[in-house]
Amino acid sequence: EIINETMGKTQTENPESKVIRPQPGICVKTVSEPSKQKVFLNICQSNSVPPPPELSKEELVDLLQSEDPSGYRVPMSLGEPHAEIDNSSQGCTAYDVVINQEFFQRCQKDPLFQQFVILVSIEGLENKYNLELSRDWKVLKNRKFLGSVNDQNIRTKSRPVIQELEPQRSSTASSKRPEFTLLVEPSAGDPEYLIxxxxxxxxxxxxxxxxxxxxxxxxxxxxxxxFLLDIFHPYLVDQDNSVAQYNSSAQILTVTMPVVSS
Structure with a gap:
């Protein structure tokens, strides 16, 4: 779950967000595929980011053995990429990922939890920035952060309420990514709504x-x-005024999001 990944916004532009200064945590080195360019993940900590749901060791093992461990949603803030210089004086790219401080501390005490957080962070960055990162990563022992710690702007907005239209019988379905369609209204000219x-x-x-x-x-x-659906789209939308309706008869969820900019 992405709390916010916008950098450089002022409080005036986004009154329902706040600027945080995360604390360094661990620095993870990997490479992008197929270019093999070095990439560093600065996994930081802040109690301004909410903790994820409780997760037992047994549940974690099941998640890591599943096809989609990212199905367990860890709230995190993903910062913009920034160019840095590594210890070999070579250029590289770094990304800042911020998770809840208490959850981070727990992960530090258990290598399995740390592995899980790194994996979820990598998948979040891949989805956000259309990357492909190697799973052959390395946690740097003598470095907690590459570059300088930057402020991050995290949102504090609530999620929209889902309104049920009519009840319908239940059945079962296997865990999978649901079919979906993204539409813009109007279809021509500047988009006003993403549906x-x-x-x-x-x-x-x-x-x-x-x-x-x-x-x-x-x-x-x-x-x-x-079902689990986790997608990025090429628009900035108004979260507060987004609405969702679930039609139990058709078994279709419609989410209408006012477009701020594309």
Whole structure:
């Protein structure tokens, strides 16, 4: 779950956000594929980022063995890439990832949790910036951060309420990415609304849905592990005025998001 990934916005531009100064945590070295360019992840900590749901060691093992460990949503703030110089005086790219401080400390005490956080951070950056990063990473022992610690602007906006239109019978579905369609209105000229239509066969009630609309990201999960959708889109939307409706008869969730800019 992305808390915010916008840098350089002022409080006036986004009154329902706040600027935080994260604390360094660990620095992870990997490479981009297929170019083999060096990439560093500065995984930082701040209690301004909310903690994820409780996760036991047994649940973590199951997640790491599953096809989609990112299905467990870790709230995080992803910063913009910044160019740096490594110890060999070579150019490289660094990304700052901020997670909850208490959760970070727990991960430091258990190598399995640390592995999981690194994996989720890599997948978040890949989705956000259309990257492909190697899973052959290395945690640097004598460095907590590459470059300088930058402020991050995180949002404090609430997710939209899902309104149920009519009840329908329940059924079961296997865990998978649902079919969806993204539309813009009007279809010509400057877009005013971005509309996501998501098919959720077998989901009988909106009570099983958890939706998070970010400025340029939409995350939807249907419990218990029926569906997971995590997508970025090329628009900035108004999170506060986004609305969602679940039609239980058609089993389609419609999310209407006012477009701020493209």
């Amino acid at each position: 996501a239509e998501i098919k959720l066969p077998g989901v009988s009630s909106s009570r099983s849905l958890v939706l998070d609309v970010g400025e340029d990201r939409l995350v939807l999960s249907a419990r218990p592990s029926l």
